[in-house]
Amino acid sequence: MFDLEKMFGKKFSRRDFIKYSSSLAVLLGLSEMYVPRIASALELVVSQKQPVIWLHGAECTGCTVSFANTHYPPVAELVLDTLSVQYHETLMAASGHQAEQALKDAVRQFAGKYIMVVEGAIPTKDDGIYCKIGGRTFIEIVNEVAKDAAYKVALGTCASFGGIPAAGPNPTGAKGLQDVIGGTVVNIPGCPAHPDWLVGTIVSVLMFGKVPDLDNYGRPKLFYGKLIHENCPRRGGYEQGQFIRSLGEELPDIEGCLGAKGCRGPVASADCPHRLWNSGTSFCIAAGAPCAGCVEPTFPQTPLYEAIPEVAKVAEAEETDKREQAIGTFGASLGGAVAGAAAAAGGIYFAMEKAKNGKNGNEEV
Ligand code: SF4
Ligand code: SF4
Known part of the structure; x- marks a missing residue:
């Protein structure tokens, strides 16, 4: 039997846990019969905090605001308790050199394990000089962090397809993440993205150990499967x-x-x-x-x-x-x-x- 209080760092009953598992089933569009499976999968994943590195490029930060407003507070709480957000420019307390160091440390310490979330498009024109953080271009940072990421997630339409920063005439040559780094990227578009789409994708990845089924545009069919x-x-x-x-x-x-x-x-x-x-x-x-x-x-x-x-x-x-x-x-x-x-x-x-x-x-x- 796992220790819920130890895992979540607060008073947490078995009943609460089953309630969490039920709300996750709803979020993932699964029937009640999946609740025990979800609960046992959660037991496994919450015992080891999943590191996340969340980068911001050319954007308005609306997707972070949307995520913070998730309408399943217990689920968001669960995800935030389960995740270890190592770097997030908007939410982290550190700034300047300290923040840059935190990013380097996180990439080194969690190489091969972290989920990279990119919010915002990536300006590529003129070697990416139109978006710089800590003196480095965003395109350079994204490529570096992507190298050792276990999963890569583009959050919002800007990160997924270029979105508003890439609107014609696109003076900065803004592009979506997949166009820049290639390989498998989970696109979670939306302007902003719905908080459930990110929470559900992360929970699904943590529970099943793989990215959910994606459509032709790299979007989880779970949330983007119907017109x-x-x-x-x-x-x-x-x-x-x-x-x-x-x-x-x-x-x-x-x-x-x-x-x-x-x-x-x-x-x-x-x-x-x-x-x-x-x-x-x-x-x-x-x-x-x-x-x-x-x-x-x-x-x-x-x-x-x-x-x-x-x-x-x-x-x-x-x-x-x-x-x-x-x-x-x-x-x-x-x-x-x-x-x-x-x-x-x-x-x-x-x-x-x-x-x-x-x-x-x-x-x-
Ligand atoms: S209804 Fe259309 S415009 Fe509104 S959030 Fe959904 S996809 Fe976007
Ligand atoms: S029924 Fe009309 S309002 Fe509804 S999605 Fe179709 S075109 Fe839009």
Whole structure:
């Protein structure tokens, strides 16, 4: 029997532990029958603190703020108690030379064991001089820390795909982590990323000793396996041709679809509709804002309030049969029903945007 109090450094009952294990099962989308397995896996992992080195590049630090606001406080607590965050520029008390030394010491001491989390894009133009920390370029720091990392995680759309720092004309040549270091990188995009997506990924890695299944863009299928559109509360409006024509408008009998106002839900893969944000309160579409597709490599290059051409056709169809035909054509282009594979959808949309713009917009100038 393991000593919970010793492991967590506080009063912690077996009942609390099972409760933690149940909330982790929910977080990971597993059924109750997995709770005993999760509990025994946790017994193993919490006895040895997992070192984490968390680096910040070209970004706004929003993903750290989002992580700190995780809506499963016990899970965040558990993860923070289980992890040993050796270096985190925003949260650590040390600064200046002391902080730089802490990074060097952590890399040396935990070589081969630590999880590297990168938040923010990596400016690569002119040898990376546009992002320097402690006199060294971020590209140099990232390459050095990546060498001995057990797992590499890109947190947020900037670290995953370049995001806002890489938006055209991308004067600093900002890129995502995978484009810079290659190899296996777990991308957890989002602007910001949902705290559960990081907590769940780390817990999954710690419990199963490997990265979860990833989609074509390196995102855990666990959280990014379905299109927003599949579980959208406004889907009825889409099917019935009830579209919101000006933001803030409310339709009398139905939640109107935001597709005519540029919603990217049909081509963005994430579990926002059922995970919800702000402590499970709501999410963009439920709050009346079109999904901006913030988890996709095309973000923020796609025009925010401009309808996807195929959705515009659905919204413009005046007769039911024409609308059904437009829905069917769009669904087929996405690899079956609109509820088809997320990866296929992302790929087709990416190609569509590329064809439209002549490039993905994230290239260096
Ligand atoms: S287009 Fe957007 S608002 Fe409309 S059903 Fe799809 S996800 Fe929901
Ligand atoms: S609904 Fe869309 S824009 Fe909003 S957080 Fe989810 S993926 Fe991002």
